[in-house]
Amino acid sequence: xxxxxxxxxxxxxxxxxxxxxxxxxxxxxxxxxxxxxxxxxxxxxxxxxxxxxxxxxxxxxxxxxxxxxxxxxxxxxxxxxxxxxxxxxxxxxxxxxxxxxxxxxxxxxxxxxxxxxxxxxxxxxxxxxxxxxxxxxxxxxxxxxxxxxxxxxxxxxxxxxxxxxxxxxxxxxxxxxxxxxxxxxxxxxxxxxxxxxxxxxxxxxxxxxxxxxxxxxxxxxxxxxxxxxxxxxxxxxxxxxxxxxxxxxxxxxxxxxxxxxxxxxxxxxxxxxxxxxxxxxxxxxxxxxxxxxxxxxxxxxxxxxxxxxxxxxxxxxxxxxxxxxxxxxxxxxxxxxxxxxxxxxxxxxxxxxxxxxxxxxxxxxxxxxxxxxx
Amino acid sequence: xxxxxxxxxxxxxxxxxxxxxxxxxxxxxxxxxxxxxxxxxxxxxxxxxxxxxxxxxxxxxxxxxxxxxxxxxxxxxxxxxxxxxxxxxxxxxxxxxxxxxxxxxxxxxxxxxxxxxxxxxxxxxxxxxxxxxxxxxxxxxxxxxxxxxxxxxxxxxxxxxxxxxxxxxxxxxxxxxxxxxxxxxxxxxxxxxxxxxxxxxxxxxxxxxxxxxxxxxxxxxxxxxxxxxxxxxxxxxxxxxxxxxxxxxxxxxxxxxxxxxxxxxxxxxxxxxxxxxxxxxxxxxxxxxxxxxxxxxxxxxxxxxxxxxxxxxxxxxxxxxxxx
Amino acid sequence: xxxxxxxxxxxxxxxxxxxxxxxxxxxxxxxxxxxxxxxxxxxxxxxxxxxxxxxxxxxxxxxxxxxxxxxxxxxxxxxxxxxxxxxxxxxxxxxxxxxxxxxxxxxxxxxxxxxxxxxxxxxxxxxxxxxxx
Numbered sequence: 001x002x003x004x005x006x007x008x009x010x011x012x013x014x015x016x017x018x019x020x021x022x023x024x025x026x027x028x029x030x031x032x033x034x035x036x037x038x039x040x041x042x043x044x045x046x047x048x049x050x051x052x053x054x055x056x057x058x059x060x061x062x063x064x065x066x067x068x069x070x071x072x073x074x075x076x077x078x079x080x081x082x083x084x085x086x087x088x089x090x091x092x093x094x095x096x097x098x099x100x101x102x103x104x105x106x107x108x109x110x111x112x113x114x115x116x117x118x119x120x121x122x123x124x125x126x127x128x129x130x131x132x133x134x135x136x137x138x139x140x141x142x143x144x145x146x147x148x149x150x151x152x153x154x155x156x157x158x159x160x161x162x163x164x165x166x167x168x169x170x171x172x173x174x175x176x177x178x179x180x181x182x183x184x185x186x187x188x189x190x191x192x193x194x195x196x197x198x199x200x201x202x203x204x205x206x207x208x209x210x211x212x213x214x215x216x217x218x219x220x221x222x223x224x225x226x227x228x229x230x231x232x233x234x235x236x237x238x239x240x241x242x243x244x245x246x247x248x249x250x251x252x253x254x255x256x257x258x259x260x261x262x263x264x265x266x267x268x269x270x271x272x273x274x275x276x277x278x279x280x281x282x283x284x285x286x287x288x289x290x291x292x293x294x295x296x297x298x299x300x301x302x303x304x305x306x307x308x309x310x311x312x313x314x315x316x317x318x319x320x321x322x323x324x325x326x327x328x329x330x331x332x333x334x335x336x337x338x339x340x341x342x343x344x345x346x347x348x349x350x351x352x353x354x355x356x357x358x359x360x361x362x363x364x365x366x367x368x369x370x371x372x373x374x
Numbered sequence: 375x376x377x378x379x380x381x382x383x384x385x386x387x388x389x390x391x392x393x394x395x396x397x398x399x400x401x402x403x404x405x406x407x408x409x410x411x412x413x414x415x416x417x418x419x420x421x422x423x424x425x426x427x428x429x430x431x432x433x434x435x436x437x438x439x440x441x442x443x444x445x446x447x448x449x450x451x452x453x454x455x456x457x458x459x460x461x462x463x464x465x466x467x468x469x470x471x472x473x474x475x476x477x478x479x480x481x482x483x484x485x486x487x488x489x490x491x492x493x494x495x496x497x498x499x500x501x502x503x504x505x506x507x508x509x510x511x512x513x514x515x516x517x518x519x520x521x522x523x524x525x526x527x528x529x530x531x532x533x534x535x536x537x538x539x540x541x542x543x544x545x546x547x548x549x550x551x552x553x554x555x556x557x558x559x560x561x562x563x564x565x566x567x568x569x570x571x572x573x574x575x576x577x578x579x580x581x582x583x584x585x586x587x588x589x590x591x592x593x594x595x596x597x598x599x600x601x602x603x604x605x606x607x608x609x610x611x612x613x614x615x616x617x618x619x620x621x622x623x624x625x626x627x628x629x630x631x632x633x634x635x636x637x638x639x640x641x642x643x644x645x646x647x648x649x650x651x652x653x654x655x656x657x658x659x660x661x662x663x664x665x666x667x668x669x670x671x672x673x674x675x676x677x678x679x680x681x682x683x684x685x686x687x688x689x690x691x692x693x694x695x696x697x698x
Numbered sequence: 699x700x701x702x703x704x705x706x707x708x709x710x711x712x713x714x715x716x717x718x719x720x721x722x723x724x725x726x727x728x729x730x731x732x733x734x735x736x737x738x739x740x741x742x743x744x745x746x747x748x749x750x751x752x753x754x755x756x757x758x759x760x761x762x763x764x765x766x767x768x769x770x771x772x773x774x775x776x777x778x779x780x781x782x783x784x785x786x787x788x789x790x791x792x793x794x795x796x797x798x799x800x801x802x803x804x805x806x807x808x809x810x811x812x813x814x815x816x817x818x819x820x821x822x823x824x825x826x827x828x829x830x831x
Contacts, residue, residue: 011475014468040471045507049464055457056468062475082457087718146717184720186430186453186469187482191723193448195456198719202445205715393750394770404758404780405726410734411784415757446713447726454723581754615785618755
């Protein structure tokens with residue numbers, strides 16, 4: 001990801017270390033120390049200041065980037081709303097990690113789920129190469145719709161693994177991202193004021209505009225993905241389907257455990273269970289149409305949540321999925337599963353167990369925490 | 375008026391001699407909603423007028439920000455940004471670093487000066503982390519703390535800048551409390567401890583000293599700090615016409631000494647050899663008047679002792695450096 | 699996005715809603731804070747020596763140097779559209795050239811103009827209906 005940042009002609013990186021994001025920032029610092037990263041590297045004194053400095057930099061017209069996880073994301077939570085409200089094209093990598101308390105430094109999605117209403121475009125990467133691709137795309141997406149973009153990758157699983165990444169050549173990325181388009185900045189003349197207070201007579205208008213921008217983003221995101229495919233041969237889209245076209249049971253999830261689920265689904269076919277997997281590339285804006293098309297043939301949907309929404313009708317991803325079904329007038333059996341919290345393991349055997357359970361008759365809606373085999 | 379950037383360090387070139395030589399083009403438009411007689415707004419005006427070129431203003435949440443920016447009305451005739459309460463120094467760091475990056479790639483010719491306006495609450499308390507970080511990293515900016523000695527915009531609550539014995543809504547005087555029970559934090563000492571090139575106190579009553587200090591600060595390529603005394607007639611309880619007089623008496627009673635710390639060297643810029651009695655300063659403000667009553671005599675003595683002690687300490691620091 | 703068949707209709711404002719909430723600087727000048735004051739400063743130009751103390755101590759600014767461009771002494775005038783009547787100028791003037799005079803009952807001021815919300819109606823009505831001296 002550090003390479004993606006280096007190649008994408010970023011002007012300012014302001015970041016604070018937190019496990020498991022540290023490697024990203026350390027690499028960027030190394031590049032800077034050796035003249036390979038031509039932007040400014042500002043080692044701020046907290047994540048809140050990281051996002052604040054990014055906001056300041058973006059308002060000056062610079063291309064900015066930061067990275068964080070868990071507690072750091074929670075600390076900058078206030079600033080996430082500011083970044084989106086100010087309509088700034090900030091790109092951030094989030095190494096998804098569990099939130100205190102108790103302290104846990106391993107992966108789950110609770111950090112980003114706590115911020116899902118902040119007005120950020122949320123992309124999820126399943127493997128390291130996808131994370132690299134998504135960061136590069138994120139700059140173009142953010143600058144096209146003027147909303148900040150977070151690229152989510154599983155903490156430790158993706159941040160501390162060794163995988164093959166087919167990086168693109170420097171000049172290909174540089175010409176792909178180009179320079180940010182002109183927008184109002186602090187360097188404009190006549191001078192502008194940014195971040196005014198907005199009273200009840202105006203505030204709601206701004207918020208609706210943010211919603212319109214978010215809802216209108218899909219075509220712009222698709223355009224960037226398609227352009228990226230031209231230079232890389234790789235495309236992920238809002239929804240990644242695996243054996244879902246003829247599946248009876250589809251597992252819907254985010255993040256790297258989708259790979260595990262796919263192996264399980266393929267293996268189950270030989271048992272006569274028609275299992276499929278849908279992994280979301282976008283979480284916000286939520287790709288309801290594409291998701292519905294992917295699951296329309298299925299009878300059961302197993303929605304995997306790596307976070308909890310205490311006391312809610314349904315956990316984050318399940319809530320979005322079920323609402324999409326309801327809006328389309330579809331009724332399907334839904335199993336809402338909470339798993340993988342705090343880095344808890346999830347193997348192919350676990351995925352198969354869940355598919356098999358879904359293959360048995362059962363209630364229309366079930367929700368439980370899944371721990372795995374002994 | 376002196377030319378723009380790249381001035382030699384402080385000294386003669388920075389000295390403002392006459393009000394008449396200052397540029398009269400306003401950088402602040404009227405029509406803002408500050409209370410009549412607002413001290414902080416006077417501070418903002420004086421500082422902006424001292425700048426040789428238009429700065430970019432980063433403003434923390436607080437009185438100044440709220441009264442000058444109610445969408446779609448803004449009083450700022452220079453580029454201005456407000457993000458939140460505690461992060462003005464961090465936002466300014468981002469602005470400053472971004473300009474440097476853009477200049478390096480040739481997209482802009484030169485960086486513009488950055489000035490931060492934050493209140494005592496947004497500096498001494500909630501903003502101190504971001505301030506410390508920006509100072510340590512050495513960003514080129516002038517951070518101005520306009521000190522009205524409480525959280526005024528939210529209704530006069532105490533901050534760590536509120537003086538000992540002062541009434542505020544969260545440090546009222548009563549049968550047990552004399553007003554605020556804690557001493558005022560020494561922000562300039564904290565800033566100076568970061569090893570910055572220039573930090574100073576200033577008062578709106580002494581515009582010449584204030585503007586000279588602004589110019590001196592601008593001559594340094596690094597973080598500089600101004601702690602400006604800016605009385606609030608609502609929170610301190612005095613007639614709006616007396617704002618400047620109250621600030622003047624604060625200086626004349628040694629309650630708010632005017633000094634600077636230039637590369638670690640302390641210098642009192644306005645010596646007060648014959649201080650007025652502290653009562654002259656306290657008696658014209660409702661927030662302190664209770665200290666003149668017999669039951670608070672101990673607190674009054676304590677406050678006087680603090681003022682004397684601090685003056686002596688400043689003198690020691692100022693002469694210590696001179697001896698080297 | 700639908701608007702609920704008109705129920706969710708977005709009202710039209712007299713000014714733009716800029717994405718991100720920025721605005722061109724200086725627009726507050728259209729908001730007249732003149733009806734805040736109970737007394738107004740009157741400058742005696744004979745006594746005024748043009749030192750500009752009133753100008754540097756005015757919080758608004760509502761003191762305007764007559765010589766806007768030059769250097770050197772300049773007498774002043776008051777911007778009565780914005781003066782809030784705080785009285786600092788009178789207090790600091792070294793030659794006592796400014797008097798604070800009570801606003802008259804029924805005095806008329808110029809109301810806010812332009813397209814900002816203040817001028818669209820909520821304040822600076824231009825009269826003193828509440829003063830019953």
